[in-house]
Amino acid sequence: MPVLTTQVKTDKSVYRKDGETQQRDSNTTAKVQLQSVTKTYTNGCHPLLNANLEIKKGEFLFITGPSGSGKSTLLKLLYGQELPTQGEVIVDGYNVAGLRGDRLSLLRRRIGIVFQDYKLITQRTVAENVTFVLQAQGYTRKEIQRRLQPTLKLVGLLNKADCFPDQLSGGEQQRVSIARAIVGTPPLLLADEPTGNLDPDNSWQVIQILQKLNSFGATVIVTTHDEQLVRRCNHRVVQVRNGQLS
Ligand SMILES: Nc1ncnc2c1ncn2[C@@H]1O[C@H](COP(=O)(O)OP(=O)(O)OP(=O)(O)O)[C@@H](O)[C@H]1O
Ligand SMILES: [Mg+2]
Numbered sequence: 001m002p003v004l005t006t007q008v009k010t011d012k013s014v015y016r017k018d019g020e021t022q023q024r025d026s027n028t029t030a031k032v033q034l035q036s037v038t039k040t041y042t043n044g045c046h047p048l049l050n051a052n053l054e055i056k057k058g059e060f061l062f063i064t065g066p067s068g069s070g071k072s073t074l075l076k077l078l079y080g081q082e083l084p085t086q087g088e089v090i091v092d093g094y095n096v097a098g099l100r101g102d103r104l105s106l107l108r109r110r111i112g113i114v115f116q117d118y119k120l121i122t123q124r125t126v127a128e129n130v131t132f133v134l135q136a137q138g139y140t141r142k143e144i145q146r147r148l149q150p151t152l153k154l155v156g157l158l159n160k161a162d163c164f165p166d167q168l169s170g171g172e173q174q175r176v177s178i179a180r181a182i183v184g185t186p187p188l189l190l191a192d193e194p195t196g197n198l199d200p201d202n203s204w205q206v207i208q209i210l211q212k213l214n215s216f217g218a219t220v221i222v223t224t225h226d227e228q229l230v231r232r233c234n235h236r237v238v239q240v241r242n243g244q245l246s
Contacts, residue, residue, distance in 0.1 A: 047068075051087075124164070203226060
């Protein structure tokens with residue numbers, strides 16, 4: 001039996017709120033653009049070479065490619081953890097490299113990120129890890145509670161809310177990182193190998209959760225090695241290979 005469930009009734013009003021926000025900046029249909037982007041790390045490694053990509057609002061996109069090809073680098077460029085060496089990365093109409101301080105924080109508030117290495121806070125419980133960002137963003141306690149329960153239920157972790165990360169399996173930790181990324185119902189979700197530690201049933205459940213978010217209007221970008229999973233879905237696939245996106 002899969003651990004995860006999508007049976008829970010997701011609160012669509014949460015998504016509608018974001019949908020309204022999206023409408024305000026719907027003067028462009030591109031959510032993400034990479035224009036002639038080259039990324040060279042200080043050690044000379046260059047995972048992206050003059051790469052171009054356009055992702056439309058509301059799209060669900062898989063990014064595949066061999067280990068070390070540059071999938072995580074591509075996502076890091078989108079949320080500004082890495083800057084392009086050349087070219088422009090544009091998200092929501094903003095050149096990410098040009099954003100600093102508060103303006104970069106504001107953009108990141110609109111992006112949910114599932115990190116490949118989870119990045120959970122070890123001294124905080126599952127519930128605290130999931131709600132930490134909402135608290136930092138000034139959500140009321142009532143709104144946080146309204147979002148927490150359905151999100152934990154969605155990822156099958158209601159009974160682990162008070163556990164600490166080191167009391168969880170790898171797959172459970174991965175699902176906490178997914179819950180944290182989706183609890184704020186972001187208009188853009190970046191998921192770096194979100195099924196990397198899950199069995200096939202749970203991987204499929206996670207993809208269904210991401211698809212559900214997508215069906216409410218979020219743009220979703222998922223990196224994966226799982227070719228079977230990609231084939232099972234009918235979404236656009238971009239491959240990173242030799243610095244190019246094809
Ligand atoms: N901070 C860094 N400094 C130097 N080189 C880096 C850095 N981060 C990544 N790299 C190199 O850039 C290349 C792309 O790394 P990246 O993590 O984007 O690959 P990936 O496609 O996500 O791989 P995986 O499937 O294993 O997660 C690799 O050769 C890696 O060694
Ligand atoms: Mg990676």
